[in-house]
Amino acid sequence: MPSRLLDLSVPAPNGLRRGFTTGSAATAALKAALLFLLRGERPAEVEITLPEGDALRLPVQEVRRIAAGAYAEVVKDGGDDPDATHGATLWVRVTPRPDPGLPMTFSAGEGVGTVTAPGLRVPVGEPAINPVPRAMLRRAAHEVAGHEAFAVTVGCREGEAIARRTLNPRLGVTGGISILGTTGLVEPMSLEAYAASVEVYVRVAVYAAPPAIVFTPGKLGRDWARQTLRVPPRAVVQMSNFVGTALDALQAALTDTGYALPLLLVAGHPGKLAKVLNGDWNTHSAHSGMAMNAVARVAAGLGLEARAVQALAAANTVDACVALLAAHPQGAAVWAEVARQVARALRGRAPAVPRVRVALFALDGTQLGEAEG
Template sequence: MSESARRPYDLATPAPNGLRRGRTTGSCATAAVKAALTLLLRGEAVREVEVSLPDPDYYLVVPVEKVERLDSGAVRAEVLKYGGDDPDNTDGATIFAEVSANGTGAIRFIAATGVGTVTQPGLRIPPGEPAINPVPRQMMRWAVDEVLAGEPDPGFDLAIGCVDGDKIAKRTFNPMLGIVGGISILGTSGIVEPMSLAAWMASIEVYIRVALGHCPDAIAFTPGKIGRGYAADTLGLEKKEVVQIANFVGVSLDYAQQTLEEQQARLGTLWVLGHPGKIAKLLDGVWDTHSSKSGMAMGSVAAVAAELGFAAELVEQIEKANTVENVVQIVRNEAGARAYWMEIERRVAALMAPKVPSVDRVAVRLFSMDGTPLGEAAGDASGEAA
């Protein structure tokens, strides 16, 4: 779509569950970068900026709290994080950017006060880098290009921070993930979808009823986006037959069973598709996989590795991994890797099945963060997209 045809994203329009959407830390940091650059390069102190979103049809208008020149020659801009109705540890936090030209012709991302630094493998950002995820980095690059508007690019240092971010981070998983010093700058769409509330659970029930409404042979549950491509391309499911259940695994199974009982119907196959970081938590009897209500799954996946006869050193590595994605990397080259993930799939499916007696078969398929099939799906030639 052309630049002129883009539309502002309206945060005042509620999500399908009736709740308010918000701005990610990534959108806030990008807005701060754009406001700071506008003063640095154009001499204009703006009160709001347009942030380009990954969806090319939209941009987001973000208010700017403050923008000022620093004695160092850099410019600092501040933006308040707004999480909508989603419970979020960073809601109301001040996200800031301190921007200066560096003369290298390249953008350098820096962790300012309150933004963490990655210290362990297994995340989307390598150790030693600021905890600024790939999509927010791309959004900031777009912002730089938009302010330059074709002028020569001297290169810029983008120092991203958060007021009291070190304190906020203690209420998150960051310390366990090996992210030290503050929060992470996150977001894949630039928009916070209010998913982790009771009202969202009610909307999931509606989606499940729609999925089962025409008595299909199969439907799929996905905690997030991972696995949706497999559902469409390999399983041949319609869009309405794939339900994004967020963290609410247990209640989603209950909704499916209740709906099937009301219909006096049976479902041939319930597919459960996603990343083992969420799904493997069920091995510990966890049915709500939100980080505030559950621990991480390394202990349970390490126990499976031990039972399958993996070397003691490898089991210890798995147990000490900082994320389950790190476990994916640790076992990737092991001869028994696929069998290992297949066993986890089998065990999780066996735990789910008793909750849905009206389903003939529960089948779990696991994928890495980039959508690579890990277990049974790795045998499907076309099973690859997230």
């Protein structure tokens, strides 16, 4: 059973309104369709279970019978942090499979993309429905039917046009949007407020005079700092995309306090951190390019063969670069050099820090490389 029912009308700590992901919208649509198909109910709203166990109640726009199954629609609401899919209508078509022991199957309906290039979390040829939303869809089926033996098609009205405003064309997802989400929720981030909060966190960390401060874009580096390095929470700054803002705040705080910080550790995925090698200090996709070309330049500088360098430059994601380099004898050397060059760039932005060390991690938490610059 869900541990608690979340209320999206209650503001987040920053005063902004939370929203829900395309994965949650699709899950709510599936649950509504199954309730109609199996129980004859036509719900105006449904309760879904989020990945971390909480529940969320979402409005349903339409439910109706179709040949051999049911259809439902849910409008995605991004809260006060709207993205390209805010307001999009997600729909699900569901039909039973002949044997309750069979697994759920997934298809991309009109407006949902298909993966055509390696490097994403879904194999080539599959509908662009990420692993966590797939798990949410399966769980919703079990909650209604006790099994997952259904053929599920997920679509999005105007999804192909919406996808042109996302990174999907560059990532090798064709035909529409991706069904995304790792928590089921969209946490609202006022960029100005978040940047200001990063500055506050940096100053708090400096005034604690720790032996090291850790900067990280997100969860990978945060977990490494807390679990492996045992760094106290106050010394860990989640800077999100605001790499330049965090470094400028650190330089100012060290200058103001006169504290000689022994070491700055920066940890995270190279898809974010390697962007600074292109001069991008705000690593949000709206303000920066992709990092594959930076990885390719480093590889070329180390003397990797032209074919390998070209493959890195042509990769659709940095995760694809990770896969390519995992099979290359100089792969570890490339990531170590990327880490070294990133560290050098960061130290140039915050010269009051004598030592900067960078640790790079793959999405599964595997460490790729670590070096000082």
